[in-house]
Amino acid sequence: MLINKMEDVKSYLEFGYKKGEEKVIYDSKEEQDAYDFFMVPRYLKDIISYRTGKIENVHHKDDLTDNKKKYAALTTCKRFSENLVFYEVGSSLMGVIDSLEYINRQTGKLDIKKIQFIGVDNSKMMNHVAKYIHHGYDIKLYEGKTKIECDVFFAKGVSILYAFENEEIFCSTLLDSKISIFDYTFSTKDKLNEFVGTGKKVTFLSLDKCRELLDKEGKILILEPSQRIKNDDEKKVTYECIFGDKEIVSLYLEELKKS
Numbered sequence: 377m378l379i380n381k382m383e384d385v386k387s388y389l390e391f392g393y394k395k396g397e398e399k400v401i402y403d404s405k406e407e408q409d410a411y412d413f414f415m416v417p418r419y420l421k422d423i424i425s426y427r428t429g430k431i432e433n434v435h436h437k438d439d440l441t442d443n444k445k446k447y448a449a450l451t452t453c454k455r456f457s458e459n460l461v462f463y464e465v466g467s468s469l470m471g472v473i474d475s476l477e478y479i480n481r482q483t484g485k486l487d488i489k490k491i492q493f494i495g496v497d498n499s500k501m502m503n504h505v506a507k508y509i510h511h512g513y514d515i516k517l518y519e520g521k522t523k524i525e526c527d528v529f530f531a532k533g534v535s536i537l538y539a540f541e542n543e544e545i546f547c548s549t550l551l552d553s554k555i556s557i558f559d560y561t562f563s564t565k566d567k568l569n570e571f572v573g574t575g576k577k578v579t580f581l582s583l584d585k586c587r588e589l590l591d592k593e594g595k596i597l598i599l600e601p602s603q604r605i606k607n608d609d610e611k612k613v614t615y616e617c618i619f620g621d622k623e624i625v626s627l628y629l630e631e632l633k634k635s
């Protein structure tokens with residue numbers, strides 16, 4: 377489908393019943409409501425899966441792998457920080473807490489209740505639910521990006537595509553962390569604006585510009601070609617990325633091998 381104007385696209389959700397080929401619509405939602413009515417239950421289902429230990433029911437099959445990376449990064453930073461700070465942009469329902477608790481039940485290297493979780497999500501509904509379901513945890517939630525010095529920064533590639541429209545703010549967020557872990561699809565030339573299947577606008581930031589901004593003394597950027605996302609489009613390239621203090625990144629890679 378060719379989309380001529382960016383304003384032509386919006387998220388959409390329909391609910392109803394089917395009688396043969398005939399569809400009867402009971403209710404429908406648009407834009408942020410459509411996104412929330414579909415995604416909140418999906419993330420809740422993931423949280424229930426981690427809490428009950430039935431992780432085969434988690435929506436994304438590689439979710440546990442990502443969560444082991446967050447766990448290994450926090451375990452590494454614990455050697456240097458008394459009070460760990462975890463920062464996620466696109467924090468949804470703060471399901472990170474439940475997945476870390478799940479891993480911790482097997483390894484016990486962290487006290488999850490002592491970690492400060494800072495999340496940014498533009499969905500009011502997600503931020504409310506995140507608070508309601510995580511009593512007893514140290515959580516701060518924002519609707520817009522904030523400048524935060526943290527131990528571990530994490531974001532899903534899609535969250536970065538949604539939330540960051542320029543390389544300067546994205547890279548300064550990474551520079552404020554001891555270690556950042558994320559997957560991301562970069563533009564191989566200048567930044568690109570498009571839409572994804574959820575109907576939300578995304579920006580693919582320029583790889584060269586990010587590399588330049590992250591080229592700092594004592595820091596290292598590791599880019600591994602993604603095994604999960606293959607791009608046919610030569611204008612884009614997807615990587616599993618690690619960025620941070622050289623010593624922390626090297627200790628993190630050792631820690632990850634143990635998981």
Ligand SMILES: C[S@@+](CC[C@H](N)C(=O)[O-])C[C@H]1O[C@@H](n2cnc3c(N)ncnc32)[C@H](O)[C@@H]1O
Nearest residue numbers: 465466467468496497498499532534535538539
């Ligand atoms: C792919 S989901 C993140 C998944 C997730 N937290 C996890 O660990 O699997 C993307 C999240 O980004 C949020 N989001 C979308 N646009 C945003 C924006 N402009 N700023 C911040 N968050 C945004 C969505 O509400 C959603 O919770």
